[in-house]
Amino acid sequence: MCEEWILKLRDVKEILNADVIGGEEKLDIEVTTAFGADLMSDVLSFAKAGCLLLTGLTNTQVVRIANVLDMAAIILVRGKKPPAETISMAKSLQIPILTTKYILFETAGRLYAKGIVGCVEKVDTGSEQT
Amino acid sequence: MIPAVNKPENTLNNYSFDIEGGNFNTAGTVSMRIKAILKEKGLPGDVVRKSAIVCYEAEINIVSYARKGIINLTVTPENVEIDVADEGPGIPNIEQAMEPGYSTASQQIREMGFGAGMGLHNINFYSDKFDISSEVNKGTSLRMIISATPLTKDLE
Amino acid sequence: MNIATIAKELNLKVISASDRIENNNVKGGYTGDLLSDVMANSHEGDIWITRQVHQNIVAIATLKEHAAVVLVNSCEPAKDTLEKAIQENVPLLISDLSAFELTGRIYNLLKTEK
Numbered sequence: 001m002c003e004e005w006i007l008k009l010r011d012v013k014e015i016l017n018a019d020v021i022g023g024e025e026k027l028d029i030e031v032t033t034a035f036g037a038d039l040m041s042d043v044l045s046f047a048k049a050g051c052l053l054l055t056g057l058t059n060t061q062v063v064r065i066a067n068v069l070d071m072a073a074i075i076l077v078r079g080k081k082p083p084a085e086t087i088s089m090a091k092s093l094q095i096p097i098l099t100t101k102y103i104l105f106e107t108a109g110r111l112y113a114k115g116i117v118g119c120v121e122k123v124d125t126g127s128e129q130t
Numbered sequence: 131m132i133p134a135v136n137k138p139e140n141t142l143n144n145y146s147f148d149i150e151g152g153n154f155n156t157a158g159t160v161s162m163r164i165k166a167i168l169k170e171k172g173l174p175g176d177v178v179r180k181s182a183i184v185c186y187e188a189e190i191n192i193v194s195y196a197r198k199g200i201i202n203l204t205v206t207p208e209n210v211e212i213d214v215a216d217e218g219p220g221i222p223n224i225e226q227a228m229e230p231g232y233s234t235a236s237q238q239i240r241e242m243g244f245g246a247g248m249g250l251h252n253i254n255f256y257s258d259k260f261d262i263s264s265e266v267n268k269g270t271s272l273r274m275i276i277s278a279t280p281l282t283k284d285l286e
Numbered sequence: 287m288n289i290a291t292i293a294k295e296l297n298l299k300v301i302s303a304s305d306r307i308e309n310n311n312v313k314g315g316y317t318g319d320l321l322s323d324v325m326a327n328s329h330e331g332d333i334w335i336t337r338q339v340h341q342n343i344v345a346i347a348t349l350k351e352h353a354a355v356v357l358v359n360s361c362e363p364a365k366d367t368l369e370k371a372i373q374e375n376v377p378l379l380i381s382d383l384s385a386f387e388l389t390g391r392i393y394n395l396l397k398t399e400k
Contacts, residue, residue, distance in 0.1 A: 036386040038319035041248035042337055042359065044183050045255075046384065049175075054386065056323055057243045061190075064158030068165060068182040078327065085155075103327065105315040105335070105389055109397075112390020122382045123359040231339055231364070241320065246337070 006030045007114060009073055009096060012052065015110050016075065016100040021087055023073065023096020031072050033119035036108050040065055047071065051119035054107055058082040063089045073097070077104045145203040149192045151218065154242060157193040161186040164203050164212075171205060177278045180256040181210045184274045187249040188214045194239050195219060196269065205278070209258075214272040221264040228254065228262075287312050287399045289354045289377055292333065296391055298356060298379040301363070302371040310353040310377060312396065317389045321346060328352065335389055339363045344370040344378075354378070358385045 010027035013020060020027070035047040036054040040061060043053065049070035055062060056078045063086055066074050073096040076082060082090075082097060090097045100107055145167060147160040165182035173181075185201060192199035196218030204211040221227045228250045235245025254260045259275040289307040293300055300307060313331030318324050319338050328334060330351040336343065337358050344367060347355045354377035357363060363371070363378060371378040381388050 034386050035384065036317060036389065037337070038243055038323070039246040039337060040243040041187075041246035041252065042319075044187060045248050045252050046359065049179065055243075056318060056320060059242060060155070061158055061243065064162055065186070067162055068158070068179075068186050070179065078323070104317040104385075105393065108317060108386050108389035109315075109393025112386070113394055113397075116386075116390075118384040118387035118390070120359075120384045121387055123384065124382060231361070241322065243320070 005115070006032060007116060009098075011114070012073075012075070012111065012116075013098055015114055016098065016102060016107055018075065018098040018100040021082065021097045021099060022091040023094065023098075026073070026094070026096045029072060029096075032116065034075075034108070034111055034116050035071075035119050036104055038104075043069065046120045046123065048119040052111075052116070054104055054111075056080055056104060058086055060086050060089050062086070063093060063095060066090075066095050067093050071095070075100060075107065077102060077107045143205040147201045147203075149189055149199045149201060149216075151193060151195070151197040151199065151216075153193060157190055158186060160201055161189050164201070167203070168205070168210065173205075173210070173278050177210060177276055180276050181212065181274075184253045184256050184276070185212055187253050188212070188272055188274075190244060191249050191270075192216045192218075194235065194244060199269075208278065210276040210278050212272075212274040212276075214274075215269065216271075217269045220266040220268050221262075221270055222266050224262055224264060287396060289333065289379075292392060292395060293379055295395060296381065296383070296388065298381050301378050301380060302368060303375045303377040306375060306377050307354070312353045312392075315389065315392055315396065316352075317385055325350065333392060335385055335392070337361045337385065339367055341367040341370045343367060344374055344376050347376045348374050352376075356381055356388065358383060358388050 033051040053071045054075045076099045079101040168178045196216035199216030202213040230251045231247040233245045233247030239245040257274040258277045261273040264270040289310045312333045316328035316332040317335040334352045334355045356379045360382045
């Protein structure tokens, strides 16, 4: 019998050759969706609870937004190292941060190939709010 | 830091927070606090989430454009009511400002990841009722109402 | 793989420089919205995936010699962006997919080509 393979955060760490900065205790959480952006407004517009946030932004706002939206973890791309205040905020809010050297294109590509999907698949222009 | 205004007890339903314009270090902390309060009160997850998002967008707008502002939170059995008022340049053309993508953000703000021009649009989208008024060279006021259907708790 | 193939596979809407999409070969991809980062780190021949809609994207795409720029989330370019893209003959495309989804699919298309 085949069991459906759902990725855990520790698998994401392996796939991305990532370092874990805070949130080691959460490496067994399951992850199925992701959202990639450098503009925070898009994250607020579209990202869903429980998804991975892939971004090159390292300021504390990223952590606050991840908290506001109940995101599973933050993946910092392009080898970006977050400043101390970002790390301490993430730790106090128990939001895991992983850092990878891969660029966002490579990061999203690898995760997509392993079965992670966008937390939003499509956005229709016509579906703008009334 | 978040100004301590009210005692952090679940019996209170009115909260008020001051926001400093230009302070991106603390921007977002009020929204996080509001989210925690609403969660403590046992409001449904989607109500908490929507409220946190509209607060966050409003808070970032104050920090990005105004000199200072205030966010008032009122929780009733029916609704989460969020009133925002700032002192700042105001908005000359509200309809234009509501358009997705319209932004007057500086380069500095864009480099921080903001200024995509979705703030007011998002607020409108996530609110069940949204009113906005503004006066150039004075400031802007917002009122957002998010319907809260209490599941188990009596909020009074 | 050229832009035309990617556009066809992924249902992308071409809104400028359609005469170049057959010739422009895609060597790699770059996904990002921070312009200074894209300037610093993207490469010639990249397909640039972004939701930035203001006219600076055309200048960057030209300077970095990107194969094309694709706007995600069904974002429409600003009016002067489109005009500039036409003027500079930079292929501009629109996708209704999110950045993550589009990147994933393009990444895998490019991988299967190799």
